Amino acid sequence: MPTDFVSHVRTQVAVYGDDRSYVYHREVGRELVAETVTYRQLDRDARALAVWLSTRPEAAHPVMLLYVDGIDFLRAFLGCLYAGVVAVPAPVPHDGRSMQRVATMFADADVRLVLTTSAVAEPLDSWIRESGLAAPVSVAATDTAALGHPDRWRLPVLDTGTLAFLQYTSGSTSEPKGVMVTHGNLLHNAAAITDAIGGDDTVTVAGWLPHFHDMGLIGMLLSPLYAGGNLAFMSPTAFLKRPVRWLQLIDRYRADMTLGPNFAYDLLARRIPDDQLAGLDLSSVRVALNGAEPIRPRTLDAVIDRLGPVGFRAGAFLTAYGMAEATLLATAGEVGCAPKYLDVDAAALERHELTPQAGGARLVGSGRPFGCDIRIVDPHTGREQPPGRVGEIWISGGSVAAGYWRRPGETAEKFHATLDGDGPYLRTGDLGVFDDGHLYVTGRLKDLLIVNGRNLYPQDVEEAVRDVHPALTGSAGVVFALDTGQHERLLVIHEVRTALIDDLTLPALARRIRVCVARAFDVPAPSVVLVDRRGVHRTTSGKVQRSSMRASFLRSRVDAVLHEEIDPAVQRLRTTTTVPA
Incomplete structure (x- = not known):
């Protein structure tokens, strides 16, 4: 029985070689172009990268992986495992807030080496040099670097307790924490996932999840390799542009398993017109795992109703619960039974x-x-x-x-x-x-906000709102989530220093807040309530009271309201919700 994940992967390569593959669908213009990589090719690439990493003294520290595409990331991730190097999956930063978060991860993990591709290596290198990190950081493009010869690779000393990677929590942009996932954790959770889905080496998975999140990395990328199955996948961006692509992938490869957070299934139910469903056959789906955020009964029912005519069965839904601190999966429903x-x-x-x-x-x-x-x-x-x-x-x-x-x-x-x-x-x-x-x-238990599969801390959103305009800077604000029955939606209540608003109107300021939060945190635009100074409740020590403000909003008792921009679904809660006194 293997005691490390690399030995298990090597066994799968020996058994399945060129008979199993990962097919990545890369966006080229408006089309998706398939790139097929067999187990044997993945193994060869991982060994070559591992040999090269053994020559890099920076790899004695955790190595950050900043990749746009999942297949490039997978090669690098496996290469780190093969080298006994601690990998740090992370999203490629694209704006000030994401740059700040990744910079915090750099400092926390003491990263000295970044692996990426030539397409983004130069801007990443420039950003890193300008960010003022305490330690020097090298950037290497693994698609153009002269890697080592795969035959020179030797398995390092690994066991169940060897640290495999750091999965940084996505909740707080100011202070992300690196969850230490060992080889033993990976083996144990992959076995649990395989057991939960009733999987074996005939499984074909289809998906699009982010490779730097635990559900995408372990549930989508690594689980098929563990079981000896196949994977067909694309980027999250490709899915969000045209959600029907997810279903087309399932249909094309006759996938029997897929997975995603609740909001993604909701998109399937709401955003795919009848003409795009025509001709699809989803009868191959045996498991459609739904997890990573609160699961909505209305979403499950809507998907079953919407996709039932093209072969999707209610018993295909597999509701689950887990988290990065438990590697990924902790509980799951019964395969073949409706939720x-x-x-x-x-x-x-x-x-x-x-x-x-x-x-x-x-x-x-x-x-x-x-x-x-x-x-x-x-x-x-x-x-x-x-x-x-x-x-x-x-x-x-x-x-x-x-x-x-x-x-x-x-x-x-x-x-x-x-x-x-x-x-x-x-x-x-x-x-x-x-x-x-x-x-x-x-x-x-705490104020954690979960919206569209992302964990957000209210203080991070509140900080971003304060930076929108001088009239908000230095004033108090609160952010909380409200369950509309179908989604969780954010609500911002913020004080305004009206003397500093200048020529901007209150409606225009509210719109700026909505755009800022939506773009910075990749969530639907929040509802906004602007109040006069001292309109936000505080404790005697000056801390804002989110729960008190939430209760006041639901009772329509927010004081000193200057302007409101409220989503209709959120507005309905004010007349239907009973809040304990």
């Missing part, structure tokens, strides 16, 4: 009680644990909750990562919890409850 819904008393849920009620608030089941032990714990007392009580989700098992890179205090707090002397457990920060063996995720 489980549970209608509950909303008021009881606010008291952390699970009370079934016909016509009540509808929860979606995230399935049973795979390869891990999950407990529901009172986050304040540290005691396990009785059945039917909501608490914090705690996870233990081989998929739980080694901790946060160079953050011993946060690692101890998050990864080393104990329950009646047993452990360690990972404290997820999520709230949930079990019913009939299935996990139902009910909310979040």
Whole structure:
């Protein structure tokens, strides 16, 4: 039994060689051009890069991978694994905020070498030199570099505890944390995923997910290789431009598995016209995994209704729950069975009680644990909750990562919890409850915002809003998410220093805020409420009170309102939501 991921990949290469492949669909103009790479070719490229990395002294530090396209990234990622080098997947920065986030990752991981392609190497090199990093950083284009001879590669000393890569959390642009994923974590979670989907070496996966996120990296890129299957994929941009391309990929390659966050399935239901569905056959889909963000019953129902006529079955949906700190997957539903819904008393849920009620608030089941032990714990007392009580989700098992890179205090707090002397457990920060063996995720302990599959911290958005205009700088603002029943939507409430607004109107200022947040964080434009000075609630120490402002908004009791730009779905919540006093 392999004790490192590289040895397992090498076994798969020996068994399947040129019989299994990854097909990447690269955008060329308006067309997608297929590029096919077999297991044997991936292995050869990885060995060549690993030999070259062994000559680079900078590779003694974690190496950052900044790639636009997934197939180029995969070659580099495997090369790092083959060399025993710690990889740091990251998005190519494209604006000031993303540049700041990646620069923070550089400093946190002490990166000295960046791998990329020639198409973006020069601008990256210029940006790095101008960013004022404390340590020198080299940029290398792996598509043009003179790599080593693959036959000179030798397997380094690796085992289950060897650090494979750092998966930086996407929540905070100001202080991202590197989750330390080991070779043992990768093997354990890939096995759990294969078990959860009922997969084997006949699996063909189709997808488009970002390669620098855990779901795209492990769920889409690495899982087929682990199982001995095939992958057909494209970039997130290619999907977002024309969502039907995802379905066309499934149809063309007769894929039996795909995966994505809830918002992507919602796009399928809303943005694909009838004429684009004509002629498609989705009957090959056995598993359509839905995870990474809150799963909406309306979205599941809408997709089943919309795609049912072209062969998509309700039992294909596989709802799941997981996180980077658990490598990826922790729970999943039952293959071939429609998603489980549970209608509950909303008021009881606010008291952390699970009370079934016909016509009540509808929860979606995230399935049973795979390869891990999950407990529901009172986050304040540290005691396990009785059945039917909501608490914090705690996870233990081989998929739980080694901790946060160079953050011993946060690692101890998050990864080393104990329950009646047993452990360690990972404290997820999520709230949930079990019913009939299935996990139902009910909310979040902290102010984390999850919109369109991305985790955002409100303070990051609030900071960006303050920089929009001098009339906002130095004033208080809050950002929170509201569940409209189909999506989570952001709401910004911000004070305005009217003396500094000059010739700009309040509606124009609100529009600037909406555009700024949408572009900076890749989310739908938020609703905006502009208020006069001191209109935002604060504690005695001066901290803003988000929960208090949220309650005031839902009761239509926000003080000193100057102007509003409210999404209709959000507006409806003000008349239908009951907020506890």
